[in-house]
Amino acid sequence: TLVVRVDSAVPSGTLIYNAVAITDTSGLTDTDEITTPVETRADLAVAKADDPDPAIVGTLLTYTLVVTNNGPSVAWNVVVTDTLPPEVAFVSATPTPDSGPNPLVWNLGNLAVGETRRLTVTVRVLVTTTDVFTNAVVVGSDTPDDNPDNNQDEEPTTPLVPGLELTKDVAPGEAVRNMPFTYTIRITNTGQVTFDPLVLTDTLPADFHYVVGSGNPADPDLIAEPTLVWANLGPLAPGQSITVTFAVTATPGITGTYWNVALVGGEYPGGVLTDTDDAPIVIADPRIALDKHLAGFDTDELAPNYVTFTIAITNIGVSTIDVLPLVDQYDPYYLSFVTAEPYPNEDADDGLLTWYDLTGPAPYGFGQNLDPGDSFLITVVFRVVHDITTTVNTAIVTAPIDVYNNPANEPSDAETIVNVPTVIELLYFRIGGVNGREVRLEWATAIEIDTFGFWLYRAPVADFAQATPVAFVEARGSGATYAYTDVVPEDGLWWYWLKEIDTRMNGTIYGPQSISVGAASLRYRIYLPLIMRGNPEHSQPRSSRVIAIRPALEDSMQVALPARPRIHRYRRPPQR
Structure with missing residues (x-):
């Protein structure tokens, strides 16, 4: 067995030829060969x-x-x-x-x-x-x-991912000139990287002014109105927040809606991330509302008649009112000033009531400034001095000023009064005395307004419908006393009425008063014996007539008699 290694550099597809020959000692020889293709990996x-x-x-x-x-x-x-x-x-x-x-x-x-x-x-x-x-x-x-x-x-x-969020608001959302209002800026790292440095820039509207010393956590590093710059509020790590507050005032003379813009820039390794927000504020004048109301009036027959008004003054603005004058206009022909709460500084009853400053001390004011949302309630009472068909009463706030020396509006409200009559103030109406059939009638007035005169009426019964006029007496004015003597047509019980007539010919009835005249005025009647002289046939018995006594029917003008009436008897003179 023969193992060989193909060189790694041999290209794929190369054929490797291998031949073998064998020879023995005897000289025998044999050969074989094999071709192997090369495959690289x-x-x-x-x-x-x-x-x-x-x-x-x-x-x-x-x-x-x-x-x-x-x-x-x-x-x-x-x-x-x-x-x-x-x-x-x-x-x-x-x-x-x-x-x-x-x-x-x-x-x-x-x-x-x-x-x-x-x-x-x-x-x-x-x-x-x-x-x-x-x-x-x-x-x-x-x-x-x-x-x-x-x-x-x-x-x-x-x-x-970095995240930076800026929110801005202002409180209050409405202010008056010279009144400090506060901007609040909150910066939050909502991302995953730290910001450092963190720069805040706030751009004020024109005519807005930074209040030095009001900044928290610090005043701006640069105050170059309208630009305010905090150079570095960082580092601000993920999840952290920082809040910046500062106060601003507006220049006198401007009104309207103004937007303040804040911009934050946070630097991080990947660059600078910014966010911005703005907040609107309304600069307005101080505002007052006035509501005048006819609280009530009386139209009865008892003088005098009064009319009561209430005047509600409400601070509907955002600044406290420091000076609050008020005038109340009325027609002195119809109305006469009686009282008010608080009491006016000028009360000449000439058609104009004046309060110099309702924020002043009592009795002419409430002793305190009028804060936003609060109200003052003034009550004014008049006496009716002439019949009122139509008259107008007007309340006006004049030249009010708030605590920042800003003038407020001057509201007014008018209240119309219709159909309020006047009356007299009758002190008494009475029977002054009786002399035979003469009856003395007496009366007096404390106040007479639009009074034309007086009718006297008489009736034999207590029913004015059956009375007839007996005399007319012209009016003489307030505080007058009157007397009239009437002659009744016959003895008996009589009833009297007094009817006041005003300049419009309207009448007011007083009474009745009753009086017994003549024999009817006696509580008792005494019947004396009748002595007859002359014809004996017509002579009376010796005994005296009994005096008959009966109670009188009348209650007034009683005649005083002895407790036990004496019986008079006739005695015959002695004969001589």
Whole structure:
């Protein structure tokens, strides 16, 4: 048995001829030969590695490809093909590929048994990458390979994705000029890489001014309005956040909606990631609402009649009101001021009530500023001095000022009053006395408004419908006293009424008062004996007549009599 090794460099298809001859001692010879074709085999293997893994997006990533001929033959015309994933961009390769950049192809020539070649590829991971990506490489040659499983390799790479989020808001969302309002900026690292440095830039609207000393965690490194810059708020590791607050005021004279823009830039190995946000704020004037309401009025016959108003003043703005004047306009022909809560500084009852500042101390104010959302409620009472057909009462807030010295609006509200009558205030209506059939009637007034005069009515029964007028007395004005003497047509019980007549000829009835006149006014009637002289035939018995006593029917104007009436008897004079 003879074992030989075919040289690895023998090309495939080569015929190997082997001949053998044998000779013995006797000179006998024999020969044989065999032809063996050569078949080459080359077990090529490729392995790939990446570095770093995970890789930060935007940074360089290096692939290392190792190609090895495990034999047993020379690998002829070896070719390596590397296909890059779409998540990377080619930067360089060593050795320089014969074609590319994607796929990258190297023609390595022949590779001896046991020979190894090392290839490197440098790429940049695209910043848009978010998921794992894979690089695939394949190796081949002209030499048959009876182990193709190791002719290719794939290398997955995990990207490290940066994330940076900026949110911005402002409180309050509405402000007045000169009133500080606060912006809040929150920066969060939502990714997988650290940012350092972390730069924040805030651009203020025109006519906005940074309040120095208000910044937290610090004032900006650069204050060049409208630009504010915090040069480095980092490092900011994954999952961390930082909050920046600062105050701003607006220049007097501007109103409207203004947007403030903030921009954060975080530097990381793959570059700079930015995010931005803005926040609107409304710059407005202080605002007040006024609502005047007719709370009530009375129209009864008892004087005086009153009208009550309520005035509600509400702060519907965002700043506190510091000065709050109010005037209340009314027609003094119809109304006369009585009182108010709080009481006005000017109460001349000339048609204009004035409060200098309702935020001032009592009794002319509420003793406090009017905060946003709060209300002041003023109550005003008037007396009706003339019959009201229609009159208008108007409340006006004049020249209000907030705590930032901004003028507020001047709201007004009017309340219309219709059909409220006036009345007299009658002190008394009475029977002053009786003399025979003469009855003295007396009355007095405390207040007379639009009073034309008075009718007196009389009836024999307590029913005004059956009464007849007996006299008209002209009005003399408030505080007057009146008297009239009536002569009744006959004795008896009489009833009297007083009817006030106003300038519109409307009447108001008072009473009744009743009085007994003549004999009917006596509680008792006394019947005295009748003495007859002359004809004895017509003389009366000696005994006296009995006095008959009956109760009177009337209750008023009673006549006082002795408790026990005396009986008068007649005595005959002694004869001489």
